[in-house]
Amino acid sequence: YTSSGSIPKVIKTKVAILGGGMAGVTAAKTLANDLNITDFLVIEARHELGGRVQNVLINNKYSVEIGANWVQGLGTNPIWALAQKYGIKNIYSNWTDISYFDHKGWQGVGGPTEKQIDRFDGPIFDSFAEMAKINNATGLADTDMRSALRRAGWLGESPAEWAAEYLAFDWEQAEPPVYSSFYHFVQSYVANFEEVGNSDNNFAVDPRGFKQVVWGQAKEVRGFDKKIMYNQTVKTIKYSGSGVTITTAKGVVIEAEYALCTFSAGVLQHKDVQFVPPFPDWKASAISQLHMATYTKIFARFPHIFWNNTQFAVYTDPRERGYYAVWQNIDVEGFVPGSKIFFATLTSDQAYRAEHQTDKEVQADFMQVLRSMYGPDIPDPIDFVVPRWTQNPLFRGTYSNWGAGVTVEQFDNVRAPLGSKNDNISSTKQPGGGDRLWFAGEHTSRKYFGFLQGAYYSGLAAAHHIADCINHNCFESRRTVQIVQQIEEPPIEYPVVKIAKQNGRRW
Numbered sequence: 001y002t003s004s005g006s007i008p009k010v011i012k013t014k015v016a017i018l019g020g021g022m023a024g025v026t027a028a029k030t031l032a033n034d035l036n037i038t039d040f041l042v043i044e045a046r047h048e049l050g051g052r053v054q055n056v057l058i059n060n061k062y063s064v065e066i067g068a069n070w071v072q073g074l075g076t077n078p079i080w081a082l083a084q085k086y087g088i089k090n091i092y093s094n095w096t097d098i099s100y101f102d103h104k105g106w107q108g109v110g111g112p113t114e115k116q117i118d119r120f121d122g123p124i125f126d127s128f129a130e131m132a133k134i135n136n137a138t139g140l141a142d143t144d145m146r147s148a149l150r151r152a153g154w155l156g157e158s159p160a161e162w163a164a165e166y167l168a169f170d171w172e173q174a175e176p177p178v179y180s181s182f183y184h185f186v187q188s189y190v191a192n193f194e195e196v197g198n199s200d201n202n203f204a205v206d207p208r209g210f211k212q213v214v215w216g217q218a219k220e221v222r223g224f225d226k227k228i229m230y231n232q233t234v235k236t237i238k239y240s241g242s243g244v245t246i247t248t249a250k251g252v253v254i255e256a257e258y259a260l261c262t263f264s265a266g267v268l269q270h271k272d273v274q275f276v277p278p279f280p281d282w283k284a285s286a287i288s289q290l291h292m293a294t295y296t297k298i299f300a301r302f303p304h305i306f307w308n309n310t311q312f313a314v315y316t317d318p319r320e321r322g323y324y325a326v327w328q329n330i331d332v333e334g335f336v337p338g339s340k341i342f343f344a345t346l347t348s349d350q351a352y353r354a355e356h357q358t359d360k361e362v363q364a365d366f367m368q369v370l371r372s373m374y375g376p377d378i379p380d381p382i383d384f385v386v387p388r389w390t391q392n393p394l395f396r397g398t399y400s401n402w403g404a405g406v407t408v409e410q411f412d413n414v415r416a417p418l419g420s421k422n423d424n425i426s427s428t429k430q431p432g433g434g435d436r437l438w439f440a441g442e443h444t445s446r447k448y449f450g451f452l453q454g455a456y457y458s459g460l461a462a463a464h465h466i467a468d469c470i471n472h473n474c475f476e477s478r479r480t481v482q483i484v485q486q487i488e489e490p491p492i493e494y495p496v497v498k499i500a501k502q503n504g505r506r507w
């Protein structure tokens with residue numbers, strides 16, 4: 001399917017997997033290698049697999065990851081197993097190896113920002129789990145994270161506090177506390193870092209790219225290169241109780257008995273793809289409640305190193321929260337030594353602003369901050385890379401985050417399948433019974449949203465559900481879901497979100 005001119009106009013397949021990222025490729029591998037379903041086709045808009053696991057070569061030599069970079073939480077994290085299986089070069093990322101700066105330069109050892117970090121990472125963070133348990137036991141509703149911080153005694157009013165909470169919170173969630181759910185943050189933290197048995201974060205520095213976690217899985221499927229269509233952008237997805245018809249921008253029509261849509265929450269929200277019929281209200285409203293956050297890494301390669309030999313630098317801006325606050329040094333032994341690459345991360349509003357500036361304007365801001373940190377004499381960069389994830393119609397942001405008050409039922413509505421005659425009946429429809437269009441992707445994972453493991457587990461589970469339907473067991477899906485959930489998502493112990501149900505359906 002990769003050579004031009006040889007694609008038939010109408011293609012029939014049993015399962016169309018829409019998207020060749022972690023979720024889509026995991027589903028393909030599970031169907032083929034575990035469930036004996038080999039009649040499927042993966043449809044991908046880009047020229048390669050990986051989706052949001054993407055690298056670029058700087059100076060044709062140094063691979064940097066513009067998308068996912070860390071295996072977050074090692075232990076039982078399936079991504080850690082894949083990274084080891086495919087020999088992905090990675091190294092322990094020491095999140096405490098930091099130099100602190102502000103607009104007057106180095107803050108010295110034990111300066112104001114470092115003191116606030118110690119407070120945030122210590123007593124404040126430690127109080128979250130207990131607070132969540134109290135909320136749960138007393139039936140208190142979810143709040144936003146800003147309220148939770150206040151309750152823990154953190155007011156976040158000084159520049160040093162802004163920098164500390166940005167590093168500890170926004171730099172992971174890609175959104176500020178006020179946008180984020182307290183419950184889902186705690187739940188996600190427990191799931192990703194505590195339950196897996198090892199909370200370390202390892203940083204991928206493989207010259208072949210971290211995308212090998214996706215490519216490696218595809219290579220395990222016999223004949224995968226015959227089951228993938230690259231450079232085909234899906235434009236419409238028409239679904240009913242008897243199948244799904246997909247049309248691409250190049251006019252290729254794929255008639256599938258079942259389809260799995262793995263496009264990001266941002267793609268679904270922007271309506272880049274037309275669904276026919278449009279989503280029922282219970283699903284449209286759940287999708288609109290997702291946040292598609294943005295985490296933008298801006299890379300610069302310099303003629304020589306002028307920064308400290310720590311893995312990280314934190315900059316405290318006196319005026320603006322989150323303004324070029326976190327910097328990373330990859331010219332460190334075990335990372336990419338000799339690269340002379342230093343990079344900054346912007347999130348949320350700061351990232352949106354940079355996306356709308358020209359590269360030259362971004363570079364001017366970037367250098368102005370660096371000069372206040374390291375002095376006026378530092379050189380300009382030789383190479384400069386500014387990814388624009390929010391503007392990219394294949395992603396529309398970087399990963400999902402959940403706002404306060406979203407219920408577990410709404411999570412489930414995001415991933416609930418469509419196609420049966422009961423689609424428009426909220427809260428009463430049983431799963432299965434004709435469902436043809438299924439959903440997967442990091443944003444459909446209740447516990448691991450935002451992470452590669454969320455995409456992985458969602459692909460695994462969707463493959464099992466679709467196989468059940470193919471094997472005429474669709475009505476058994478609820479039972480199967482419980483089984484799959486044991487593979488997919490270990491049960492949530494706390495905190496369970498105790499809020500009135502809204503359009504509760506399924507699972």
Ligand SMILES: Cc1cc2nc3c(=O)[nH]c(=O)nc-3n(C[C@H](O)[C@H](O)[C@H](O)COP(=O)(O)OP(=O)(O)OC[C@H]3O[C@@H](n4cnc5c(N)ncnc54)[C@H](O)[C@@H]3O)c2cc1C
Binds near residue numbers: 234452
């Ligand atoms: C900057 C950044 C940093 C991150 N950091 C980490 C990290 O350190 N650790 C971690 O675990 N996770 C991280 N993540 C999250 C992780 O990358 C995602 O959770 C995961 O890759 C999502 O996989 P997916 O299969 O759900 O979606 P995607 O990877 O988005 O896959 C969907 C696929 O669909 C394709 N597509 C979209 N629209 C169309 C269309 N119309 N037609 C055809 N194809 C289409 C896309 O090209 C893509 O290949 C990061 C993400 C980003 C962007």
